[in-house]
Amino acid sequence: MSTACLCIHGYTGSPKELEPLVEILKERTSWEISTPTLPGHGETLDLRGHYYQEWIAAVELALLDLQKRHETVLIIGFSMGGMIASYLAAKHQVSRLVLLSAALKYISFSQIVKDTLGMATDAYKGTLASNAIFSRYQKKIKHTYFFSNIEFMKCIEFTKPYLMKVSCPTLIIQGELDGIVPSKAANFLEKEISSSDKEVVFLPQSKHLVCHDEDQDIVFDKVLQFVGDL
Structure with missing residues (x-):
């Protein structure tokens, strides 16, 4: 029995987020x-000129293409991609669902304050260029079309009701220091998803990009364990 995996990145991101x-x-x-x-x-x-319906349609077509060739397909979704992945898992036959920093709730203001203070301190010291958070997000902020943020919010609101229709085994991984998605979002996901087989893993040293952060080995191990019998 052959297996395929669809990996969906987040808003303003690219496949490198999951690389x-x-x-x-x-x-x-x-x-x-x-x-x-x-x-x-x-x-x-x-x-x-791009809308959330296009984002969903693009990955849905990728899923249907995989299902033509493979009996078993699992989906891994990061941030907004996690919400799209949940929608697809509710609508199609999916063997496993992995949600990384899924954006059911977004913007953790308390963590943003801490990150902003850190950037302000580095700016005062003249070391802002070496601040990892500043370097990672300054380009995105400059090049993100304002009205696309509304499409992002529409995408979350559209996909949210489908969480209760997710019945496949689900792994939820969330960084406790995430400044984009509040860590409590993982608890909301666990509550909303109807699957009887679900697990939540919190990463104590990780922010939003969990595949690139301090606890990445935990992410790898947990995902491999979760899909080990496929």
């Missing part, structure tokens, strides 16, 4: 792994 995990899966499995780039996304953002 470390994808590389581990390529090393440890013989699966076909699909990492589509959402319309308007990628290393160079061009979001103007």
Whole structure:
């Protein structure tokens, strides 16, 4: 029985957000792994004129394509991609669902304050350029079309009702220091998802990009354990 994995990145992101995990899966499995780039996304953002329906349709087509060739398909979704992954898992036959920093709730103001103070301190010291958070997000902020943020919110609101229809085994992983998605979002996900087989893992040293952060080995191990019998 052949297996495939669909990996969905987040808003304003690219497949690189999931790249470390994808590389581990390529090393440890013989699966076909699909990492589509959402319309308007990628290393160079061009979001103007793109709508959330396109983002969902693009990955749904990728899922249907995988299902033509494989009996078993699992989905891994990061941030907004996690909410789209939940929608697809509710609508189609999916064997496993992995949600990384899924954006059911978004913007953790308490963590943003801490991150902002850290950037302000580095700016005062003249070391802002070496601040990892500043370096990672300054380009995105400059090149994100304002009205695309509304499409992001529409995407979350559209996919949210489908959580209660997710019945496949689900793994939820959330960084406790996430400044984009509040850590309590993982608890809301666990409550809303109807599957009787679900697990929540909190990462004490991780922010939003859990595949690239301090606890990435925990992410890899948990995901491999979760999909080990496929």
